[in-house]
Amino acid sequence: MKTLIIIPAYNEAENIERVVENLKNNYPQYDYVVINDGSGDNTAAICKRNNYNYISHSINLGLAGAFQTGMKYALRNDYDAAIQFDGDGQHNPEYIQDMLDKIKEGYDIVVGSRFAEKRKPFSMRMIGNNLIEAAVLLTTGKKIHDTTSGMRIYNKKMIEKLAQGIDLGPEPDTLALLIRKGAKVSEVQVEMNERTAGESYLTFTKSLKYMTRMMVSILFLQWFRKG
Amino acid sequence: MSVGLRVLLIVVSLIVMVFVTRKIKRTDFVVEDSFFWIALSVLFLIISIFPKICYKLSELIGFESPSNFIFLSIFFLLLAKEFFMSVKVSKLQIKMANLIQEMAIESNEKENK
Numbered sequence: 001m002k003t004l005i006i007i008p009a010y011n012e013a014e015n016i017e018r019v020v021e022n023l024k025n026n027y028p029q030y031d032y033v034v035i036n037d038g039s040g041d042n043t044a045a046i047c048k049r050n051n052y053n054y055i056s057h058s059i060n061l062g063l064a065g066a067f068q069t070g071m072k073y074a075l076r077n078d079y080d081a082a083i084q085f086d087g088d089g090q091h092n093p094e095y096i097q098d099m100l101d102k103i104k105e106g107y108d109i110v111v112g113s114r115f116a117e118k119r120k121p122f123s124m125r126m127i128g129n130n131l132i133e134a135a136v137l138l139t140t141g142k143k144i145h146d147t148t149s150g151m152r153i154y155n156k157k158m159i160e161k162l163a164q165g166i167d168l169g170p171e172p173d174t175l176a177l178l179i180r181k182g183a184k185v186s187e188v189q190v191e192m193n194e195r196t197a198g199e200s201y202l203t204f205t206k207s208l209k210y211m212t213r214m215m216v217s218i219l220f221l222q223w224f225r226k227g
Numbered sequence: 228m229s230v231g232l233r234v235l236l237i238v239v240s241l242i243v244m245v246f247v248t249r250k251i252k253r254t255d256f257v258v259e260d261s262f263f264w265i266a267l268s269v270l271f272l273i274i275s276i277f278p279k280i281c282y283k284l285s286e287l288i289g290f291e292s293p294s295n296f297i298f299l300s301i302f303f304l305l306l307a308k309e310f311f312m313s314v315k316v317s318k319l320q321i322k323m324a325n326l327i328q329e330m331a332i333e334s335n336e337k338e339n340k
Binding site for chain 1: 321324327328329330331332334339
């Protein structure tokens with residue numbers, strides 16, 4: 001199964017080398033592509049120097065845009081599966097095989113889930129996580145334990161949709177929309193790492209904004225969207 | 228409608244006209260997009276010259292004063308304009324993203340040949 005690892009990277013100069021070297025050395029069976037999303041630091045220079053396979057946006061498009069570029073690349077190069085992988089080293093490539101096995105079983109999307117088998121810890125962030133989970137359950141009838149996980153793998157059918165669709169960013173609302181349009185989704189238990197460098201973009205007000213947007217999108221706008 | 232409001236409408240109408248034509252001259256503005264503003268300026272002119280149209284219309288709908296009717300109509304008109312502007316910006320964003328993505332992928336393909 002021809003598999004592509006898509007690594008969106010925005011100002012990840014501190015992390016990108018470690019992430020890509022790990023993939024190149026320990027997981028040579030997968031292809032990878034770094035999507036440098038108009039970084040202001042020397043992410044692109046590092047990729048060029050190390051001769052990585054990378055695509056560079058001339059200006060910043062945001063995560064959704066970078067993710068879609070990866071999907072377009074996967075579609076053009078005829079990949080059977082594509083996985084979204086964080087540029088900051090939060091995701092562990094050791095779980096990719098388990099996730100791929102699920103794709104082979106016939107699932108369209110497999111989520112690398114922190115809570116497929118383990119219980120959620122109690123925190124503000126998890127309350128948000130639960131709210132989104134409830135909204136997805138309500139609108140699709142499907143229980144996804146970790147809707148906000150950024151580690152998701154997609155089969156060929158989904159690659160085509162995500163590459164050609166409009167406004168299908170790698171977020172829970174897209175997941176809900178795809179499920180309602182017939183995508184089969186499964187979860188695989190994974191462990192994620194804490195960030196070792198750089199800072200998370202999630203501040204309190206940003207989280208609140210994100211939550212509001214997700215709830216409106218999933219509960220209301222979803223019914224009018226094409227997918 | 229007071230004489231003051233009528234004069235104001237005429238002045239605004241002329242100012243809008245001057246702005247639009249100057250922008251067109253400097254090619255800061257595409258002809259297509261200027262139509263809305265020209266129409267608006269003509270509308271102001273008509274209202275100020277023939278305020279009777281407004282009296283009739285506001286009476287018909289039931290406004291107490293024609294100026295209220297004018298304010299509300301212009302308010303709605305601008306809201307509608309703003310809405311379509313939003314739609315246009317969205318479309319431009321999608322087009323821009325597509326363009327950047329295609330450019331980026333192509334330059335990657337060239338390098339790997």
